[in-house]
Amino acid sequence: MTNRSQRPLAQAERLRRAYGAHAVVTGASDGIGRAFAMRLAEAGFGLVLVARREAVLEALAAELEPRARTRPVVISADLSVPEDVARIERETAHLDVGLLVAAAGFGTSGPFVEGDLAAELNMIDVNCRALAQLTYLFGRRFAARRRGGIVLMSSLVAFQGVPRAANYAATKAFVQSLAEGLAPELRPVGVDVLASAPGPVMSGFGQRARMAIASGQTPDEVAVGTLNMLGRRTTVRPGLLAKALEASLMLLPRSARAAMLARVMAGMTKAA
Template sequence: MTSRVQLPLAEAQRLRRAYGACAVVTGASDGIGRAVAMRLAEAGFELVLVARRLAVLDALADELAPQMRVRPFVISADLSRPDDVAGVAQQTAHLDVGLLVAAAGFGTSGPFVEGDLAAELDMIDVNCRALAQLTHLFGRRFAARRRGGIVLMSSLVAFQGVPRAANYAATKAFVQSLAEGLAPELRPLGVDVLASAPGPVMSGFGRRARMTIASGQTPDEVAVGTLKMLGRRTTVRPGFLAKALEASLMLLPRSGRAAMLARVMAGMTKTA
């Protein structure tokens, strides 16, 4: 398996020393989650791949298996259902999991009051409730073993309200705040927490969110940039684009950032 952006060998070794040899990756069927899974496989981790689409997960497991000591363990789960989330923890109870990458999530776009309420609530369930549930379940396990790592996927939009993506930005604000609060709580227990806040990413996310993303970061860039900072920071903006966009916004007041991103979102959703 090859990639344009590789996780350096020294970083792979550091991650295995810090967290052990087994990682759970949610949202592994596509986008950032898939890229993280591929990079961790190259780094020598045993993997638990979690997503809704079993056939896609099985195909990824078959693709990764030749380079791994153990074929990835696949769990088909709808993370909008609390029982399915609990099932992920139950099905991995026999494994010495030391790393959780909670990459599952999706977005919506357009005026909030014109959107589908069921979809908006489903997004809260997946992006917030399921993420908190998984973080609690695995965080307790990691604290008990006195080492572990948790990666939560935030976003550039987490730091201000964003018109035409109001609810999505709100879910990412929850993720960002949760990570910032948990990091100092869990650090004395040997558990590292990282919020990864990328900018636009060229993946299936845009199609589902009905956004036109003409340019952005690759999932590999986000995956590698995130993994390299786990254990070193509380928040990372992985890749040049995320850093450049943040630099262009950081001097504006919160209301100014919201206004700027409103114009960006209007362009990205004009055909929605």
């Protein structure tokens, strides 16, 4: 009998056959990015791990080396810097990269006009501009080889405005729309694009965003559910919680969804 934790191994042959030998994972130092890296290593991919904290990435590479076919490549990069993003593509030019998992990102919370403008603009740089730059660079590369996969991290909040997380939700709406538009553009040249839209996730995200997330999905649940649907859908709500939240919101008009999530955010950000 196959349990949930074994499912990615069952998908390993399909994923490698579809996308090739190497995968680039951004935001790999913790949370969802780390979970993707763990699962892709188990699936036999050579990995390129990208994040700002080089020491953390080196420790992860050492941990993953016995599982992966080769020692993962580590690239320390600040995705808010365009040159650092371009460097990722250059430093992987010698590798047969066929899969991009753009898991890097962060959020903020609280009233937008009371927040820190520099932090809000930095979030747009990381969540939107860097993601678009990476998707463009690797998308062209995959289209030229006529094979590849791109995973973009959307969110439950991408489908309506969210008071007290207005800018973060807007960045995720950009990601969702980009994925939905790119998927039919790139499908004819053999490139799969998937938007992964989880609900609340128990990771370091909540602490940085100053949100009190009392319960949610695990990063591994998100990674498993996403990899299982790559090449099969354009959008996935990975895990039971994401699907339940989608079901509770999908029949409501956007204004009602925004009002409901406003109440949720008010409860999660009382201490902010």
